[in-house]
Amino acid sequence: MANTTAVEELDIVIVGAGLTGINAAYRLQTQLPNHSYAILEARDSLGGTWDFWKYPGIRSDSTMALYGFPWRPWPYEESMAGAKAIKSYIAECAASEGIDRKIRYHHRVKAANWSSEEQKWTLQLEITCEDGVTEEKQIKAWWLLACSGYYSYDKVLPPTIPGIDKFQGQVIHPQFWDENLDYADKRIIVIGSGATAITLLPSLAEKAKQVTMLQRSPSYVLALPRKDKTVKTLSKWMPRSWAVTINWFQRMFFETVFVQFVLNFPNAGRRFVISAMKSQLPKGFAIEKHFNPRYNPFEQRLCFCPGADFFKALHKPGVSIVTDVIDTVTIDGIIVKTGGEKIEADIIVTATGLHMEVLSSTAVTVDGKPVNETMGERYVWNGCMIEGVPNAGLLTGYTAASWTPGVDVRTRNLIKVIKHQDKTGASSAAPHIPESKRASMPAGPMMTLTSTYARAAMKRMPLVAGIGPWKAGTNWVQDVWAMLFGSVKDGMKYSSGAKDKAI
Numbered sequence: 001m002a003n004t005t006a007v008e009e010l011d012i013v014i015v016g017a018g019l020t021g022i023n024a025a026y027r028l029q030t031q032l033p034n035h036s037y038a039i040l041e042a043r044d045s046l047g048g049t050w051d052f053w054k055y056p057g058i059r060s061d062s063t064m065a066l067y068g069f070p071w072r073p074w075p076y077e078e079s080m081a082g083a084k085a086i087k088s089y090i091a092e093c094a095a096s097e098g099i100d101r102k103i104r105y106h107h108r109v110k111a112a113n114w115s116s117e118e119q120k121w122t123l124q125l126e127i128t129c130e131d132g133v134t135e136e137k138q139i140k141a142w143w144l145l146a147c148s149g150y151y152s153y154d155k156v157l158p159p160t161i162p163g164i165d166k167f168q169g170q171v172i173h174p175q176f177w178d179e180n181l182d183y184a185d186k187r188i189i190v191i192g193s194g195a196t197a198i199t200l201l202p203s204l205a206e207k208a209k210q211v212t213m214l215q216r217s218p219s220y221v222l223a224l225p226r227k228d229k230t231v232k233t234l235s236k237w238m239p240r241s242w243a244v245t246i247n248w249f250q251r252m253f254f255e256t257v258f259v260q261f262v263l264n265f266p267n268a269g270r271r272f273v274i275s276a277m278k279s280q281l282p283k284g285f286a287i288e289k290h291f292n293p294r295y296n297p298f299e300q301r302l303c304f305c306p307g308a309d310f311f312k313a314l315h316k317p318g319v320s321i322v323t324d325v326i327d328t329v330t331i332d333g334i335i336v337k338t339g340g341e342k343i344e345a346d347i348i349v350t351a352t353g354l355h356m357e358v359l360s361s362t363a364v365t366v367d368g369k370p371v372n373e374t375m376g377e378r379y380v381w382n383g384c385m386i387e388g389v390p391n392a393g394l395l396t397g398y399t400a401a402s403w404t405p406g407v408d409v410r411t412r413n414l415i416k417v418i419k420h421q422d423k424t425g426a427s428s429a430a431p432h433i434p435e436s437k438r439a440s441m442p443a444g445p446m447m448t449l450t451s452t453y454a455r456a457a458m459k460r461m462p463l464v465a466g467i468g469p470w471k472a473g474t475n476w477v478q479d480v481w482a483m484l485f486g487s488v489k490d491g492m493k494y495s496s497g498a499k500d501k502a503i
Helices: 019-031 083-096 195-205 230-234 240-264 266-280 309-313 372-377 403-424 452-456 476-485
Strands: 008-015 037-040 107-115 120-128 134-146 151-156 170-172 187-191 210-215 221-224 303-306 319-323 326-330 333-336 342-344 347-350 354-356 363-366 392-394 428-431 492-495
Touching: 008 019, 008 120, 019 037, 019 083, 019 403, 037 107, 187 195, 187 333, 195 210, 195 303, 195 309, 210 342, 221 266, 221 309, 230 240, 240 266, 240 476, 266 309, 303 309, 392 403, 403 428, 403 476, 403 492
Parallel strands: 008 037, 008 134, 107 363, 134 392, 170 347, 187 210, 187 347, 210 319, 221 303
Antiparallel strands: 107 120, 120 134, 151 354, 326 333, 333 342, 428 492
């Protein structure tokens, strides 16, 4: 039923109460204390990814020293934490800063329209009440921050698996995992070779009779220490706050050096990663077949595992990898094309990819003109705003490095834009490229990953030019430098409202 109460107005609306949204809220309330804000969350709890995903073993795939909030560092030794621990940490951080009181659960943003006449966003909300009844409501906001990540919670990349309908066992996608699924003593095939499959295999192997990871092409996998005792050790000789800061910067230094080394010297990086994998695998393991990807590291996501759990699982009887193409699924397994080998199964897990989209299911328009459908034609400004979309932030983290440092520097860049508006009296700020310049600009994907699910999403993702502010950024040091010393006027059109007077 329609809500007939007066339309609420806020300065800033954050969409999403995951790590990105909570971080944005902290930055807003500490650096822009005179601006009102609220966090709208469609689900019934905060945590985002760490509340949504339920499959066995779900955990971070980067060190928590960097993945945690820079303003409230991860306080535990566990380096690659599980979902429950991360969600609890996010909740504690939100409560400690009073951010939890700003969250409105069961508030789904169905549509958002920017009005140049009003110089505001009008958000169409669907609110689910305690009795299950839904209401509609409008909120007007000066700024809109999209902090819900880059994949859909509601749908996945449709897997093309011949004969899957014939299978008489259970088929499940990790995104919609049934926590009541009993897989003890069962034969399981995990289709896929990405981060989800790498996480699932050792966890399923703890109870299952047989686990086979069936991959069309191999991935790179590196083991990281399960515990990080650096802070504990340094704290013996200095205040803990100093130890935390030193640990953060040394972690960032080594991660940046490693990522840039691999990106700039891919052949050497490839040799290093394959050598590291070989040292962890069982003697005589067919590494040339199962761990020799056709692509270079970071062209697809490089996978990490804590304490080498993935490699240790491959030492167990009943745990194996098959690198082949599916010929067909049968009533009780899968036949692969090479030699017609059959892998028997009671459960098939389709870890085959996500449905990527940067605005979730929100229909975004600017003066009635759709944005979602033209996203693949628009450039991204400093990784945080979309060309031609006023007063809106698109906040995501790095894909070739730890997520949070990237999303934090982009949030701080947005705040610089808002502060410039406050200083000059500008009511709108929109990335803008003159047509004469746009025609000659390079056009590349915001995400350079070559994974199947990333390629399928190209038209739904914005562009980068790799020059000026028209880039997404992959290096924290460079991005911080650009944020601190770059101009918020470069590539940005500010105006004072109804008369569209440029500032």
